[in-house]
Amino acid sequence: MVSKQFFRLSTNYFWYFGILGLVVPFLSVFLDGRGFTSLEIGEILAVITATKIVAPSLWAQLADRTGKQLTIVKVGALLSLLCFSLIIWTVSYWPLMFSLAMFSLFWTAILPQIEVMTLNSIRRSAKIYARIRLWGSIGFIIAAMVSGELIERYSTEAFSYIGMAILAGLFISTLLSKQPRVANKALVDHVSIKAKVFNGNFLLFFFAGLMLQMSFGPYYVFFALYLKSLTYSGFLIGIFIAIGVVAEIGIFVFAAIFFKSFSLKTLLSISILFTAFRWFLVGHYAESNIALAASQLIHALSFGLYHSASIAFIQKHFNTNQQSRAQAIYIGGVYGVGGAVGAYVAGILWQDGLGAVATFDFAAITALVGGILALFLRTQFIERKATSSG
Incomplete structure (x- = not known):
């Protein structure tokens, strides 16, 4: 792959996940600073996450029909920047929820298209994909650490301006990108995507991921507030979040070794089961x-490992001209529904910090159920699909 294209794709991931490095740890801190209760914070996060249910599918259908993923990425980046900027002036519950929901509606349209563009550019090489994707992790780390320090030094309102700067960087990076050429674009798909979506093995994969993302609800909504209540400083909170992403980078760098040594079923199930233990520790x-x-x-x-394995599963299960829709179904269902339900339940259980242990116990049990579901995946079916589609 041409080095310029590698740089362009990596830059897109850097800025896209940079905004995650701000929003995931510190949106709840920002909302708490605005005076919202834990239930209201949970509701806002649930609505934001729920936009992933609809938005990716709508944009993906357009992308699969036109093949112009880059145009969608550019429009999504611009509109997400404009909508996010509104939070400076929207302070009450409903206007703020609307601004953040609209931001998420356009922002979630970006990632599935970036994934497809990247995979088309690198000819579906897992090794090169991991190296590009790790720049997203680097962007997350830098944003989390810098944001934690700036928010503590100035105020929670710094959240708004940091987000605008990162989204501006994302929009500029999309303007410098190029649409990759796709070979065999006219390839006829003889198998409907509906049949593949309702395949038993895919449903097991889907619901295992759904439970995993539900378990992330307490982490995404209240982790920073939880550590803050335990007297951790803003910078130290950023450090702990960065530790997770540094570990994630290590997985992306050495992903090829894991894929050569273990089946997708093993990688998926182990990732989810260890997550259950993670929430118990927290x-x-x-x-x-x-x-x-x-x-x-x-x-x-x-x-890190779950994401790489799930992307590989989707690549093998769906045909080339189904990838955008498949990514949208996966993100909309697993991350959208799972994340929204997890955030909403977390808001109910949290009780302004009094229910912290119960909330993370809920996360641990939910992940455990997902891990058990993943154990029933049929590895031979996955490999057979890979052979037949190749």
Whole structure:
């Protein structure tokens, strides 16, 4: 692959996941600073996450029909920047929820198209994909650490301006990108996507991922507030979050070794089962720096390895001209529904910090169920699909 294209794709991931490095840890801190209750914070996060149910599918259908993923990425980046900027002036519950929901509606349209563009550019090489994707992790780390320091030094309102700067960087990077050429674009798809979606093995994969993302609800909504209540500084909170992403980078760098040594079923099930243990540690031993650091290291499995394995599963299960729709179904269903339900339940259980342990116990049990479902995946079916589609 041409080095310029590698740089362009990596830059897109850097800025896209940079905004995640701000929003995931510090959106709840920002909303808490605005005076919202834990239930209201949970509701806002649930609505934001729920936009992933609809938005990716709508944009993906357009992308699959036109093949112009880059145009969608550019429009999504611009509109997400404009909508996010509104939070500076929207302070009450409903206007703020609307601004953040519209931001998420356009922002979620970006990732599936970036994934497809990247995979088309690198001819579906898992090794090169991992190297490009790790720049997203680097962007997340830098954003989390810098944001934690700036928010603590100035105020929670710094959140708005940091987000605008990152989204501006994302929009500029999309303007410098180029649409990759796709070979055999006219290839006829003889198998409907509906049949593949309702395939038993895919449904097991889908619901295992759904339970995993539900378990992430307490982490995405309240983790930073939880650590803040335990007297961790803003910079230290950023450090702990960065530990998880550094571990994630290690997985992306050495992903090829894992894929050669283990089946997708093993990688998926182990990733989810270890996540259950991770939430148990967070809920019961977060006062310990060592236990908290250990729980964050497991992020290498619960996100990094799981994400790489799930992308590989989707590549093997669906045909080339189904990839955008498949990514949209996966993100909309697993991340959208799972994340929204997880965030909403977390808001109910949290009770302004009094239910912290119960909330992370809920996360641990949910992940455990997902891991058990993944154990029933049929590895031979996955490999047979890979052979027949290749």
